[in-house]
Amino acid sequence: MAGIDGHEPVTMTMAQALNHGLRRALERDAKTVLFGEDIGRLGGVFRVTDGLQKDFGEHRVIDAPLAESGIVGAAVGLAMRGYRPVLEMQFDGFVYPAFDQIVSQVAKLRRRTEGAISLPITIRIPYGGGIGAVEHHSESPEAYFAHTPGLRVLTPSDPQAAFDTIQQAIASDDPVIYLEPKRRYWDKGSVDASADPLDPAMAPYPWRARTLRVGSDVTIVCYGPMVRTCLEAARASGEVSIEVIDLQSLSPVDYDAIVASVERTARLVVVHEASRNAGLGAEIATRISERCFTMLEAPVTRVTGYDVPYPPNRLEEFFLPDLDRVLDGVDRVMSY
Amino acid sequence: MDDSGLGAAGVQLLTARGERVEHPDFAISLTDDELRGLLRDMTLVRRLDAEATALQRQGELGLWASCLGQEAAQVGSAHAMAASDYAFPTYREHGVSWVRGVPPLDMLAMLRGVTNGGWDPNRYRCAPSVIVIGNQALHAVGYAMGIQLDGSQDAAIGYFGDGATAQGDVNEAFVFAAVFNAPVVFLCQNNQWAISQPTGRQTRTPLFERAAGFGFPGIRVDGNDVLAVMAVTRHALARARAGEGPTLIEAFTYRMAAHTTSDDPTRYREAVELEAWRQRDPIERLRVHLANEGIVDDSFLEGLQQESETLGELVRAGVRSMPDPEPGAMFDHVYAEWHPEIEAQRDEVDAYLASFVEEGVR
Numbered sequence: 174m175a176g177i178d179g180h181e182p183v184t185m186t187m188a189q190a191l192n193h194g195l196r197r198a199l200e201r202d203a204k205t206v207l208f209g210e211d212i213g214r215l216g217g218v219f220r221v222t223d224g225l226q227k228d229f230g231e232h233r234v235i236d237a238p239l240a241e242s243g244i245v246g247a248a249v250g251l252a253m254r255g256y257r258p259v260l261e262m263q264f265d266g267f268v269y270p271a272f273d274q275i276v277s278q279v280a281k282l283r284r285r286t287e288g289a290i291s292l293p294i295t296i297r298i299p300y301g302g303g304i305g306a307v308e309h310h311s312e313s314p315e316a317y318f319a320h321t322p323g324l325r326v327l328t329p330s331d332p333q334a335a336f337d338t339i340q341q342a343i344a345s346d347d348p349v350i351y352l353e354p355k356r357r358y359w360d361k362g363s364v365d366a367s368a369d370p371l372d373p374a375m376a377p378y379p380w381r382a383r384t385l386r387v388g389s390d391v392t393i394v395c396y397g398p399m400v401r402t403c404l405e406a407a408r409a410s411g412e413v414s415i416e417v418i419d420l421q422s423l424s425p426v427d428y429d430a431i432v433a434s435v436e437r438t439a440r441l442v443v444v445h446e447a448s449r450n451a452g453l454g455a456e457i458a459t460r461i462s463e464r465c466f467t468m469l470e471a472p473v474t475r476v477t478g479y480d481v482p483y484p485p486n487r488l489e490e491f492f493l494p495d496l497d498r499v500l501d502g503v504d505r506v507m508s509y
Numbered sequence: 510m511d512d513s514g515l516g517a518a519g520v521q522l523l524t525a526r527g528e529r530v531e532h533p534d535f536a537i538s539l540t541d542d543e544l545r546g547l548l549r550d551m552t553l554v555r556r557l558d559a560e561a562t563a564l565q566r567q568g569e570l571g572l573w574a575s576c577l578g579q580e581a582a583q584v585g586s587a588h589a590m591a592a593s594d595y596a597f598p599t600y601r602e603h604g605v606s607w608v609r610g611v612p613p614l615d616m617l618a619m620l621r622g623v624t625n626g627g628w629d630p631n632r633y634r635c636a637p638s639v640i641v642i643g644n645q646a647l648h649a650v651g652y653a654m655g656i657q658l659d660g661s662q663d664a665a666i667g668y669f670g671d672g673a674t675a676q677g678d679v680n681e682a683f684v685f686a687a688v689f690n691a692p693v694v695f696l697c698q699n700n701q702w703a704i705s706q707p708t709g710r711q712t713r714t715p716l717f718e719r720a721a722g723f724g725f726p727g728i729r730v731d732g733n734d735v736l737a738v739m740a741v742t743r744h745a746l747a748r749a750r751a752g753e754g755p756t757l758i759e760a761f762t763y764r765m766a767a768h769t770t771s772d773d774p775t776r777y778r779e780a781v782e783l784e785a786w787r788q789r790d791p792i793e794r795l796r797v798h799l800a801n802e803g804i805v806d807d808s809f810l811e812g813l814q815q816e817s818e819t820l821g822e823l824v825r826a827g828v829r830s831m832p833d834p835e836p837g838a839m840f841d842h843v844y845a846e847w848h849p850e851i852e853a854q855r856d857e858v859d860a861y862l863a864s865f866v867e868e869g870v871r
């Protein structure tokens with residue numbers, strides 16, 4: 174894309190921003206390799222790796238046999254040999270064959286070797302619903318990974334964040350589960366590529382929450398695909414002044430940012446697509462109750478998917494939190 | 510033998526030009542009615558598949574994975590099954606579910622997005638189609654272990670693709686089937702592609718040869734030859750029933766359409782390949798054979814054409830008028846036993862939606 178290397182911000186989709194971020198990572202470090210199903214000639218089913226095999230070669234952008242446990246397990250060995258593997262799981266519902274390798278090996282090897290071996294593996298996973306897909310293509314598995322010590326979990330919510338954080342994730346010496354909100358792949362935004370995201374002086378630290386809208390009555394905490402929904406809800410809400418925090422990092426969570434906000438608003442709504450039971454919202458509600466109990470004007474409220482398998486797509490609009498459901502959550506904490 | 514890559518090991522009973530040939534190990538003798546039945550089923554499945562593809566284009570279905578070109582592998586193998594056998598298909602086996610008697614609209618319901626299933630598996634002895642690559646191979650083995658424990662004569666067939674042979678689950682299925690000598694047939698349709706990746710990205714040996722390493726026979730068959738597929742599958746099922754254990758069948762075929770309606774195969778494969786496989790069409794070769802033998806005549810073919818049109822209309826109308834489920838349906842059947850949280854959330858959704866009615870919004 175013309176202009177990306179200049180100093181002018183360029184408008185692009187999140188998928189394109191990720192593509193540019195991956196390109197930068199491949200340019201930066203010869204040890205960075207991309208590994209996944211259909212990422213080469215096809216450019217991935219979402220075209221996030223479009224053109225990268227052509228430009229960097231089949232030894233850097235590698236089409237893997239159809240086996241997710243194989244992809245992640247082999248990446249452990251590649252990393253031990255000094256490589257920095259960036260893996261693509263084709264969809265959220267297809268990461269589970271690799272769950273054993275991720276939980277038993279990727280998450281634990283550094284600790285087992287007392288730091289002798291780090292695993293700088295990035296596992297990209299398109300996740301979430303809202304695209305009218307069939308089963309296994311709309312899931313939100315973040316809690317499994319956030320629950321697993323040894324993994325970091327990141328999820329961008331706009332093209333700039335995607336461009337920056339994919340590079341930061343790859344540069345991290347820890348394994349990062351990188352969740353890409355697939356229904357936002359085609360959302361456009363301005364990307365300023367002039368700042369080096371690996372230069373701490375120039376780019377925001379990835380493991381910190383981002384306050385995207387300042388408000389005084391209610392804090393909404395959200396991430397990934399729900400950020401746009403919550404920003405729209407905040408704009409649509411008439412009298413109530415809503416602050417919107419994009420967590421971005423789901424492990425570690427930047428609780429200080431949430432506490433600082435709730436100290437002003439005294440009300441918190443946590444929004445996610447994933448099912449409610451033992452989800453991220455449960456953990457956040459607990460932490461905020463622990464730290465802000467006497468300040469809260471209302472119990473922390475969650476607006477989430479329900480505790481059912483992701484429904485067939487004709488029902489997904491009833492499963493997914495939308496603007497109305499977010500505002501309903503806001504009403505609940507306001508009228509408590 | 511043609512140059513499809515099938516190779517000398519590939520069992521063939523009907524050439525691409527529709528000539529009937531003999532094979533030393535596999536023979537088949539079917540009545541004229543049975544032969545016409547195979548042509549009818551393959552033709553109707555192709556029509557159903559074309560109609561579904563069109564309905565997806567019109568926005569009536571969310572997605573469709575076409576079985577175009579694979580009708581012989583699916584219809585032939587399913588016809589080898591007894592009613593009491595059990596099939597474990599993937600998302601592409603429309604020809605299998607058709608032969609098992611699943612009503613066409615039930616097959617389309619999942620792609621319409623009104624259900625994650627579509628039919629009662631036990632009624633048709635055909636499991637819900639599985640999307641997660643390879644999972645169902647183990648289910649077929651476990652089912653076959655159950656048959657064995659029962660001391661019954663039934664068998665199970667697990668379907669999967671060339672890509673799936675790379676998955677741990679499929680290889681574990683081979684191990685379990687071999688160790689327990691389970692009455693199961695693995696039917697691998699090698700359609701040459703796993704989305705954009707050619708079979709060579711999954712294996713360096715011909716797939717049927719893998720079986721030997723696990724300790725059971727593997728057979729390659731011309732997957733576009735319905736007679737050969739049926740003969741080979743009958744043989745494998747007979748072995749299973751006789752307590753001789755599993756068989757891997759590699760049906761050598763080709764995915765004539767895109768991977769799914771979301772895919773763009775021009776990004777990764779050449780049109781000439783498609784053209785070469787068009788010459789080996791499974792339906793056309795049977796039609797030629799049956800016409801040459803005087804088993805079908807113009808009036809039969811016209812009748813079949815008419816029947817296809819009627820099926821297309823039925824599917825079109827049926828899909829368009831398929832009702833959306835009620836929102837509360839997402840809470841149905843999640844658990845067998847009462848679950849307080851599910852009921853609380855069902856009430857929550859009801860109350861929430863009712864609040865819009867009160868406000869007169871929805």
Ligand SMILES: Cc1ncc(C[n+]2csc(CCOP(=O)(O)OP(=O)(O)O)c2C)c(N)n1
Pocket residue numbers: 210239241263267270601640641642669670671672673674700702703704764768
């Ligand atoms: C575990 C898993 N990983 C990835 C996918 C995405 N996917 C769907 S179909 C497919 C290719 C399957 O190829 P093959 O087994 O040859 O079957 P075919 O589609 O050719 O019938 C892939 C990678 C999936 N469904 N499940």
Ligand SMILES: [Mg+2]
Pocket residue numbers: 670671672698699700701702703704
């Ligand atoms: Mg295939």
